[in-house]
């Protein structure tokens with residue numbers, strides 16, 4: 122069994138790596154993990170989607186689209202390959218629920234992690 126010890130000499134502070142990790146988790150308000158949809162690549166296979174080439178961000182050379190789980194789902198966002206963790210502490214595979222938030226504006230929020238974004242469908 123591997124056991125790491127973190128020592129802060131000034132305070133004589135000793136912490137196991139597990140405790141250290143927990144401490145870091147508390148400090149970081151939004152924990153992120155590798156996107157389960159694209160495995161962190163930020164791209165997903167376009168498959169046999171005949172409309173693929175009309176979507177923004179479509180890449181002809183690799184026949185892929187921006188991942189719609191880690192940023193590509195938002196209006197101006199970029200797929201980063203990183204997603205917030207859900208309540209179980211796992212990288213979230215989002216399940217968005219949309220609700221109308223005014224004229225032509227829909228707010229989507231994930232049932233698992235609370236991640237949210239808005240889409241303006243007005244013209």
Ligand SMILES: [Zn+2]
Pocket residue numbers: 156157158159160161162163164188189190191192200202203
């Ligand atoms: Zn992704």
Ligand SMILES: [Zn+2]
Pocket residue numbers: 207213214215216231232233234235236
């Ligand atoms: Zn989510």
